[in-house]
Amino acid sequence: MTGAALAATATLVLAVAWAGGPGGRGDDDPGDVVRVGVVEGQTVGGYLNSARRELSMLTDPSGPAAGDTWALVSLRDYTAPGQLAALLADAAVAQVYARVPLPDARTQVSLIPVYTMPADVTTGMLDAALVRDQEQADYSRLERSLPGEGQREQRLRQTYATAARTAAREAAAYREGCSCVFAAVIRAAPATLDGIASRPGVRAVDPAPEVRSLDRTEFRPPLPEESGTVSAEPSATPVPTAPPDVATAPSARLPSSIGIIVTSASPSAGEPASAPAAGSSAEPVDVPSEAEMSTAHASSGAPSQSSGAEPER
16 A cells, blocks of 8 residues: 555656646646736836846846846837847847837837848838738728718717828838837847947846747837836737747738738748737827727628737837
């Protein structure tokens, strides 16, 4: 009986070790996502101070030596593609975050996978412009096809017209290679990260040595204009991608605000990626709800299409 009990205990220990070990069931936990960046309820100032402390600890010569580390770089201002190479020199860049900063409207954030700089950033912006062109056409069609002269219908038509104009402005800005990039995910040695943090134009470098796989990591960079408390989560979806030095798969897809997807032509790696949406500091434009979109689609005879956008911040 004693031998049987010991055998059963050994079997249980081995089963638990297998489930929690590499490749075991514990690695497949969908809730096991690392989040890097500013979070709900945290002040942007507090986040920047925390990032500086973590970087200081990582580069402390009295601490344990660390190798190449993933980090989230937040920029002080929206930056043009041509300026990124100097700001992020000596680091491997995996992806950047871009947004057209309009003072009177909320605009979507585009995640652009990067393999070469700045060509892939420019290509990603051109792809995003195509998405915005389609959004403009869809909103204009909905505005024209919505029947009725009631107060609700008139408000919806005005909202669609405003959304179409916003999409057109975003498309034009992206085609011009606008100063729209505000964050990047990079990988470099601690000393290199420390050097990047001291460059003019860099707001913070948030090292993330806990990150082992980018497809299980969600990055939440603050917008350049944000300085107060973050009141809502920008996204609840991880951002899957792959490091640029092992890029072998087709490039990631960029989500639009109405669910249309565009794929960058650049040879970057990664799985389909979703980017968080962020709002400007000004009052947001009234955007139709999913229910209103469904009603408008039904009225125009078109099939309803659910939104692919992430929650606004």
